[in-house]
Amino acid sequence: MFQVPLKIAVIGAGPVGLALALQAARSLPDARITVFDARPVDKDVSGDARTLALSLGSVQLLQRLGCWPRDAAQPIREVHVSQAPPTLMLGGLAAEVRLRAAEQAVPMLGAVLRYGQLVAPLQAAWLAAETAEPQRLCSRFGAPVAALKPLAEGIEVDAGTAEHFDLAVVAEGGVFSEQARKAVVHDYQQTAWVGTLTLEGGTPGLAVERFTRQGPLALLPLPPENGRQRAALVWCVDSQDDPVRELNDAQRLAVIGSLLPNDPAVGVGTPVAISPLKAFPLGLNAERTLVEGRSVRIGNAAQTLHPVAGQGLNLGLRDAFELVLALKEARDVPAALRRVEWSRAPDRWAMIAATDFLARSFTWRWPGLPAARGLGLAALQAMPWAKTLLARQMMFGRR
The missing domain is CATH 3.30.9.10 (D-Amino Acid Oxidase, subunit A, domain 2)
Incomplete structure (x- = not known):
């Protein structure tokens, strides 16, 4: 149990980032959570027609959040x-x-279902939670994060104004062709x-x-x-x-x-x-580790996979919920991040290896x-x- 309220920055208001923010708001009742995203809050996301394939486990997680359409x-x-x-x-x-x-x-x-059909209710639920508890929940829509700066006991998030947080969760996804290259490509x-x-x-x-x-x-x-x-x-x-x-x-x-x-x-x-x-x-674009100092990457920010198994979003949602569980049970942020790094490795690397093998096999x-x-x-x-x-x-x- 944290002795002082935990300050968490969630960077990216897609399905993984919003699901994490909502779960953290409910499971960590003292935490102060800020969601950052480059798109403006009034941009209508409901019509985004990209297709998402969710596993049963992901459906159950979203049902527990009350956000399953x-x-x-x-x-x-x-x-x-x-x-x-x-x-x-x-x-x-x-x-x-x-x-x-x-x-x-x-x-x-x-x-x-379509991307917009999932993000719209998640965003509505987050904004409703923020309205109910404005003293601890906050949004910075229309505020792209320019930089993350490590600090001795936290991390600085620069989105036009520099703010100090105990933890930054990077959940911005994107597609392979538009991403900066990670460690495993x-x-x-x-x-x-x-x-x-x-x-x-x-x-x-x-x-x-x-x-x-x-x-x-x-x-x-x-x-x-x-x-x-x-x-x-x-x-x-x-x-x-x-x-x-x-x-x-x-x-x-x-x-x-x-x-x-x-x-x-x-x-x-x-x-x-x-x-x-x-x-x-x-392409494959993955980090070797999820954690760097007081920042942790989840979802496509941690691993972008070939769609052969349709598991990218599901892996990201499992990243998010395991992180919240670790924060709920740990005494400090470093201990929580060590647990996440250790607990997520088997699932992450099994899926990375399986999709990479299948994808490469079609080029042989x-x-x-x-x-x-x-x-x-x-x-x-x-x-x-x-x-x-x-x-x-x-x-x-x-x-």
Whole structure:
């Protein structure tokens, strides 16, 4: 228990920063918390259409905060991962893995929603908490942080005016191409094309990941619109030999249809319309350590990953909640930060290693590699205990 009120600066009012600020405000009732963000407070974030994939663990954390927008989210009931042809058969099984919420005795494996649909209620909840306790909760929207300066017993945050804090939590994310390079960096020379597909038919709540020659192709279920299924598209390809950039919409639909599983039993549906696509370069950009003096990095500020496993935001939310727990139970800030560094390492590095291996594997041109990947999927499908371990890792991280 801290003997004097703890002063915390949270830099970044995205989903990870706001979730941390809200949790800290509730779990540390004496702490003084200030949220900094470059965007003005009156900027409408609700229409930001970027897609977020959240694990069940993340959904549960947000539910406990009272900030889960249930009506805006599409639950993921099933995940289908498969190898594009040539497929490999093992004991009569296709090169695929199917994870179902019902098999894991959970209501959902996760959920999908738009960025703005999550940030808007988180920000509203934070502003309401600030109004209720203005003596200890504060916002500095429209105030980009220019510098952090280490002090003997704290840290100075410069956002136009220098302020002293006991701890600065850096939660500003960003995408790989716009970030300053961290300690562990690898450019995968891949591009992610993202947008929205409209599907004819298809199974509600089905998420699909297809391992193609150039990279993973993923469909994440969205709430239906006008009676038709929709899915967020993440299509990863070789940046040097990009097969997507010069295609028109009809050609893109045809290629996507040829890459997706055509087995009616899978239930993907038929792509019939596609939105304009945006391109994002992909890479790994991670810090070796989360902590530096009295500052700690969480979320994309600590590690930006390839989207092959869709775990970046989930990792960041686990960073945030573990940090608040450590501050709640520790006697001083250094002890709390040592605990966070130690406790988060297994989950962080397991996810970094797994996504890095998968992402790099799509750049290798070894003979038989696609068949080996298909063999691994088929073997995993044949072992229920292994599927359960994988599902639990995806839902809750490494514990």
